[in-house]
Amino acid sequence: GDSVTQMEGPVTLSEEAFLTINCTYTATGYPSLFWYVQYPGEGLQLLLKATKADDKGSNKGFEATYRKETTSFHLEKGSVQVSDSAVYFCALSGGSSNTGKLIFGQGTTLQVKP
Amino acid sequence: NAGVTQTPKFRILKIGQSMTLQCTQDMNHNYMYWYRQDPGMGLKLIYYSVGAGITDKGEVPNGYNVSRSTTEDFPLRLELAAPSQTSVYFCASSTGNDQPQHFGDGTRLSIL
Numbered sequence: 001g002d003s004v005t006q007m008e009g010p011v012t013l014s015e016e017a018f019l020t021i022n023c024t025y026t027a028t029g030y031p032s033l034f035w036y037v038q039y040p041g042e043g044l045q046l047l048l049k050a051t052k053a054d055d056k057g058s059n060k061g062f063e064a065t066y067r068k069e070t071t072s073f074h075l076e077k078g079s080v081q082v083s084d085s086a087v088y089f090c091a092l093s094g095g096s097s098n099t100g101k102l103i104f105g106q107g108t109t110l111q112v113k114p
Numbered sequence: 115n116a117g118v119t120q121t122p123k124f125r126i127l128k129i130g131q132s133m134t135l136q137c138t139q140d141m142n143h144n145y146m147y148w149y150r151q152d153p154g155m156g157l158k159l160i161y162y163s164v165g166a167g168i169t170d171k172g173e174v175p176n177g178y179n180v181s182r183s184t185t186e187d188f189p190l191r192l193e194l195a196a197p198s199q200t201s202v203y204f205c206a207s208s209t210g211n212d213q214p215q216h217f218g219d220g221t222r223l224s225i226l
Contacts, residue, residue, distance in 0.1 A: 004156075032212040043118075043204055043217035044157075051212060089156060093212055099164055100145045100211040101172065104156030 002027040006090050006105035013080055013112050021075040021108045023064075023090035031092040033057075033066055033073040034102070038087045047075075047088070080112045116140050120205050120218035127195045127225050135190040135221050137205030145208045146188040147215065148172075148180065150201040157204060163188055195225045 007022040025033065032051045036044040048057030053068035062077045073090060090105040121136045139146065144165045149157035159172030163182040177199060179191045188207075192199060202222050206215040 034214065036217075041219075043219045044206075044215075045217070046214040049214060091156075099162060099170070100208050100213060100215070101147070101159055101162060102157070102206075102215060104158075106154065106156045 002031065002092060002103045004090050004092055004103050004105040006088075006108050008108070010109040010111055013110070015082055015112055015114050016079045017112075019075070019077040019080045019084075019110065021088055021090075021110070023073045023075065023105060025071050025073065025090075025092050027071075027092055027094075027103075029094060031094040033064070034091045034093070035062070035064055035073070035075050036089045036091060036104075038089065038107070040086075044089065080110070082112045082114055085110055085112045118205055118207055118216050118218035120203075120221050122221060123219065124222045125224070127192075127223065129195060129197065129225060131195050132191070132193050133195070135192075135203055135205075135223070137188045137190065137218060138186050139188075139205075139207040139216070140186065141207060141216065142185060143207035143209055143216070144185065145210055145213075145215075146182065147206045147208075148178075148188070148190045149204045149206065150174065150199075151204060151220075152201050160190065160203075192223075197225050199223065200225045 035047040048059040050057040050066035056065045091102045118139045147162045148160040161180040163169045205218045208215045
C-alpha cells in the first residue's frame with residue numbers, strides 16, 4: 001500500500017540555519033503531496049502542497065518540490081526562526097485511493113534555538 | 115468561520131466506559147475524517163466519510179463507530195473504552211480527493 005517515510009527527529013538548529021527535512025513516498029498512481037505543521041497543543045495546519053511532478057509548493061519561506069523520479073518531497077527553509085519550532089508531517093493523498101485519505105509520515109520535531 | 119470544532123478538549127475515562135467525541139464543521143465540506151495520534155507517531159485514520167449517510171473504515175477502526183447524518187457533524191463513538199485507546203483524536207474535513215484537509219484542535223483522551 002501507499003506509505004510515507006520521514007527522516008527521524010528531533011532536529012535541533014540554531015536560528016538562521018538552513019533546514020532540510022527529508023520525505024520519501026511509495027504510491028501507485030499520481031498522489032498529491034503535502035506538508036503539515038503542528039504547533040504544541042494545536043491541530044495540524046497545511047503548510048504547502050504539490051499536486052504533480054516538478055511542482056514546487058511554497059509558503060512562509062518553506063519550499064518543497066515534487067520529485068517523481070526520486071519519489072521525494074523534501075522540505076527546505078533557508079533561514080529558520082525560533083517560531084518555526086514545531087512538528088512537521090509529510091503526507092500524501094490520492095495515489096491508489098480516491099477518498100481523500102491522508103497517509104502520514106511519523107513526523108519530525110524541529111527545535112530552533114536562539 | 116469556526117472551521118472544524120471538536121469537543122471535549124480533554125477527557126479521562128475508566129476502562130469499559132463509553133463516550134462520544136463530537137466534531138462539527140461549518141465549511142460545507144463533504145469529506146470528513148477521524149484520526150488518532152499516538153506519541154512519536156504520525157496520524158492513523160480511524161474512519162472517514164465522503165458525504166452524509168456514507169461512512170467507511172480506515173486503518174484502525176476496531177473499537178470505534180461513527181455516523182454521518184448531516185454534512186456538518188461526524189461524531190466518533192467509543193463503546194467499551196480500553197487503555198489502548200488513550201490517544202489524541204483529530205477530526206478533519208476537506209472538499210474532496212487530493213484537497214487539503216482542515217483539522218480541529220484535537221481531543222486528548224486518557225483511559226485509566
